[in-house]
Amino acid sequence: MATNAIDQTRRMLSLVTYLRERPGAHVQDVARAFGITEDELISDLDVLPMCGTSFRGGDLLDIDTDGDRIWWHNPDDVAEPLRLAADEATALLVAARAVATLPGLRESDRDALVRATAKLETAAGESGAASSRLSVTFEAEGGVFADVDRAISERRRLWLRYYSPARDELTEREVDPIRLFAVGHTYLEGWCRLTEARRTFRLDRVAEIRLLDAPAAPPELELRDLSAGLVQPAAEDPEVVIEVGTGGRWVAEYYPHDSAEELPDGGLRITLRTPDPASLRRLALRLGGDGRIVTPPELADSARDAAREALAAYEGAL
Amino acid sequence: MAIAKAERLMNLALCLLGTRRPLSKRELRGSIEAYLEAGSDDSFNRMFERDKDDLRELGLVIETVENLDGDTGYLARRDSNRLPPITLDAEEAAALGLAAKVWQQARLAGAASGALQKLRAAGMPESEDAYEVHSALEPRIPVHEAAFEPLMLACRDRRPVTFDYRKANSARAEQRQVEPWTLECWRGHWYLAGWDRERGAERVFRLSRITGKVRSRAGAFTAEVPDVVTVRETVESWAGEVATRTARIRLRAGAGYPLRSRATAVRERGDGWDELEIPYGHGLDAWLVEFGPDVVVEEPADLRADVVDRLRAVAKD
Numbered sequence: 001m002a003t004n005a006i007d008q009t010r011r012m013l014s015l016v017t018y019l020r021e022r023p024g025a026h027v028q029d030v031a032r033a034f035g036i037t038e039d040e041l042i043s044d045l046d047v048l049p050m051c052g053t054s055f056r057g058g059d060l061l062d063i064d065t066d067g068d069r070i071w072w073h074n075p076d077d078v079a080e081p082l083r084l085a086a087d088e089a090t091a092l093l094v095a096a097r098a099v100a101t102l103p104g105l106r107e108s109d110r111d112a113l114v115r116a117t118a119k120l121e122t123a124a125g126e127s128g129a130a131s132s133r134l135s136v137t138f139e140a141e142g143g144v145f146a147d148v149d150r151a152i153s154e155r156r157r158l159w160l161r162y163y164s165p166a167r168d169e170l171t172e173r174e175v176d177p178i179r180l181f182a183v184g185h186t187y188l189e190g191w192c193r194l195t196e197a198r199r200t201f202r203l204d205r206v207a208e209i210r211l212l213d214a215p216a217a218p219p220e221l222e223l224r225d226l227s228a229g230l231v232q233p234a235a236e237d238p239e240v241v242i243e244v245g246t247g248g249r250w251v252a253e254y255y256p257h258d259s260a261e262e263l264p265d266g267g268l269r270i271t272l273r274t275p276d277p278a279s280l281r282r283l284a285l286r287l288g289g290d291g292r293i294v295t296p297p298e299l300a301d302s303a304r305d306a307a308r309e310a311l312a313a314y315e316g317a318l
Numbered sequence: 319m320a321i322a323k324a325e326r327l328m329n330l331a332l333c334l335l336g337t338r339r340p341l342s343k344r345e346l347r348g349s350i351e352a353y354l355e356a357g358s359d360d361s362f363n364r365m366f367e368r369d370k371d372d373l374r375e376l377g378l379v380i381e382t383v384e385n386l387d388g389d390t391g392y393l394a395r396r397d398s399n400r401l402p403p404i405t406l407d408a409e410e411a412a413a414l415g416l417a418a419k420v421w422q423q424a425r426l427a428g429a430a431s432g433a434l435q436k437l438r439a440a441g442m443p444e445s446e447d448a449y450e451v452h453s454a455l456e457p458r459i460p461v462h463e464a465a466f467e468p469l470m471l472a473c474r475d476r477r478p479v480t481f482d483y484r485k486a487n488s489a490r491a492e493q494r495q496v497e498p499w500t501l502e503c504w505r506g507h508w509y510l511a512g513w514d515r516e517r518g519a520e521r522v523f524r525l526s527r528i529t530g531k532v533r534s535r536a537g538a539f540t541a542e543v544p545d546v547v548t549v550r551e552t553v554e555s556w557a558g559e560v561a562t563r564t565a566r567i568r569l570r571a572g573a574g575y576p577l578r579s580r581a582t583a584v585r586e587r588g589d590g591w592d593e594l595e596i597p598y599g600h601g602l603d604a605w606l607v608e609f610g611p612d613v614v615v616e617e618p619a620d621l622r623a624d625v626v627d628r629l630r631a632v633a634k635d
Contacts, residue, residue: 006375009331010432013331014435015439018438035431035435047322050351053332053333080400081439082378082401082439084401085376086377087474088377088432092417095421098457099416108409109413116406119404119405119406132500133500133501136459137502137504138457165576170575181458182455182458185505186455250486266488267489285610287632288629306610310611313611
């Protein structure tokens with residue numbers, strides 16, 4: 001994340017307090033304690049000697065580093081721990097409360113969070129007041145959560161019966177878990193032994209789960225950057241074009257897409273890419289009169305055939 | 319080269335924190351190199367006002383004091399800026415470290431790490447291997463909506479706002495005047511609850527449907543803010559999760575796992591089909607149609623008719 005002036009100022013104020021207590025601190029340790037890179041720390045240390053209570057009076061912070069250790073030659077008492085700002089208290093309190101409600105979280109972790117939250121509320125005082133105006137609920141997918149969590153920490157393989165909405169079927173597979181993350185829903189990312197590929201499983205679609213005795217041995221993989229979104233279609237994925245009326249505009253909110261063009265009747269022409277266009281048959285059926293598949297034609301045909309077959313079951317009875 | 323903003327802010331903070339008596343703008347300008355280089359009085363004044371606001375955003379309590387000559391002086395008193403004593407053990411520190419990582423929104427991510435750094439400076443212990451001993455989970459809070467930050471600030475400061483809002487199935491956006499109360503993230507989407515001034519009623523808005531800019535309005539809230547705001551219940555009812563009746567459907571054996579897991583009763587018919595009872599709320603018809611020929615609605619009649627209508631619309635294409 002790019003450092004802006006506000007974040008850097010905030011960090012430098014804490015840094016002077018921290019350094020005051022630790023003469024000769026190591027660059028490496030300080031960077032780790034502050035959750036920043038050594039380069040970021042060095043750039044802070046370049047700025048600090050320009051700061052003080054009066055540059056003309058020479059009251060500048062005499063802080064220097066040889067790249068390994070940091071020395072502050074004239075520590076003064078300006079450097080006291082500062083109160084939390086409203087945004088700081090809110091960011092940490094809201095996150096802590098949200099994580100504490102995660103089903104399946106280890107009880108020891110939950111207890112620690114609840115204790116820390118209470119202490120933080122006290123220390124934040126009125127800065128924490130606005131934190132109740134922001135809240136986050138993670139989904140309750142706790143049934144299988146504990147098993148996945150255990151499998152990851154014990155590095156064991158998992159057996160899953162997993163529901164795939166695209167095919168409306170349950171498949172059994174063995175998965176070497178890599179990580180467990182929550183973005184709205186809770187997901188397991190793992191190496192699927194059935195497809196020999198990296199797969200993401202949504203925990204509320206796991207119908208059954210078992211820990212196997214076999215050790216997990218996923219190949220070395222670079223972790224994906226979750227901030228870019230979960231669905232990242234590839235350039236070579238086939239294109240699907242859907243036209244929706246006003247009643248189908250929600251499609252653009254739920255499906256990541258390349259473009260959504262306004263249509264004169266208040267609808268949208270949505271272009272998206274997916275490795276498996278057949279999986280969108282469900283969407284075509286769901287849309288009913290509110291939209292239609294333009295391309296690929298096979299997808300439009302399969303939705304129409306499915307609808308006709310379904311209607312046959314009602315005929316005569318209506 | 320212009321002096322970096324962080325250096326200027328840091329100097330102002332140190333001057334205000336370091337003084338025991340209020341400092342006038344003139345004194346501050348004389349002490350801080352960046353202000354000396356600011357050029358005209360106007361540009362210095364603008365810079366100084368912005369910097370004070372920025373430091374206040376960082377939590378600094380800056381007092382404004384009039385002296386006998388009518389001059390305004392500024393200072394940040396030690397006792398109003400000190401973090402009260404807080405002692406966290408290594409487990410609590412690790413738990414907060416996990417929590418601080420959840421934000422995927424720049425402002426809150428920066429604020430959360432800033433909070434941790436302040437706590438670290440105040441002596442919070444460091445845990446070497448937090449990930450080894452704690453849950454493997456990585457919770458993340460997504461924020462993709464541009465309206466999030468201005469609304470978060472408006473909720474915080476209790477400022478009325480206006481924005482253009484496009485209702486779920488409407489092509490055109492309409493301007494809404496809202497007193498924003500709370501923001502809530504549910505299933506990865508953000509919602510705002512507040513008082514809709516024109517409708518004279520509480521409303522819930524989905525942030526992804528806000529088009530254009532969120533603008534602040536002058537003035538205070540006119541409606542009382544309730545103690546408890548129920549965003550989630552409202553959104554659940556939109557999503558059709560508040561079931562009012564029961565539907566009876568036939569489902570092909572082996573198909574429709576999510577329908578089975580939602581069913582209150584499942585009976586095998588022995589002819590390749592199962593019979594299910596499912597809670598029936600708004601939106602069930604659209605969901606059932608997704609299963610195509612694997613689902614047949616038995617009752618109620620209105621649900622059956624809705625499903626048939628939807629199927630016909632697809633069949634005639």
